[in-house]
Amino acid sequence: MFHFVDDNTDFLEFVEVFTPLNGYTCLTFDSPLKYLEYSGSADYRKPVALFTDIRMPQLNGYEMLARLHERHPGIRMAVISGYADEPGEKHYCLYLPKPVRPEMLLKALNLFMRCEKEGPADLQFGCHGVDDDSFKMNCRNCPAIIGKREDN
Numbered sequence: 001m002f003h004f005v006d007d008n009t010d011f012l013e014f015v016e017v018f019t020p021l022n023g024y025t026c027l028t029f030d031s032p033l034k035y036l037e038y039s040g041s042a043d044y045r046k047p048v049a050l051f052t053d054i055r056m057p058q059l060n061g062y063e064m065l066a067r068l069h070e071r072h073p074g075i076r077m078a079v080i081s082g083y084a085d086e087p088g089e090k091h092y093c094l095y096l097p098k099p100v101r102p103e104m105l106l107k108a109l110n111l112f113m114r115c116e117k118e119g120p121a122d123l124q125f126g127c128h129g130v131d132d133d134s135f136k137m138n139c140r141n142c143p144a145i146i147g148k149r150e151d152n
Helices: 009-021 032-039 061-071 101-120 143-151
Strands: 002-005 024-027 049-053 077-080 092-097
Touching: 002 009, 002 032, 009 024, 009 101, 024 032, 032 049, 032 061, 049 061, 049 101, 061 077, 092 101
Parallel strands: 002 024, 002 049, 049 077, 077 092
Antiparallel strands: none
């Protein structure tokens, strides 16, 4: 199960069709506040990974990720944005630029699923690496990697 948070309903509708066509399930949320509410409910189920936009009304994606990281440390998170990545301590594993190409999204889904099943291949480089520059990894701050480092 993957979770997606984006205020762009066209993107969410695409994800709701694309994800199952590729063998995965997903939940979508059009607001970071709705997702945070869900993440605090008894119905919450930890996703394989959470994908979120950054620039959204009410609360930006980085703020949502920080709050979520406090509640549920160790969740793999990906940022999807049309704006340049901002440097700094962020709680995400992948950065995907918008517009997201379907093949790039599928690579990210597959990468996270492989990481879920096999665990990190290397604590320095993260979950089995990516062999192209479609998106960049942020393994230094990936909660799933940090958790593994602390276990050792």
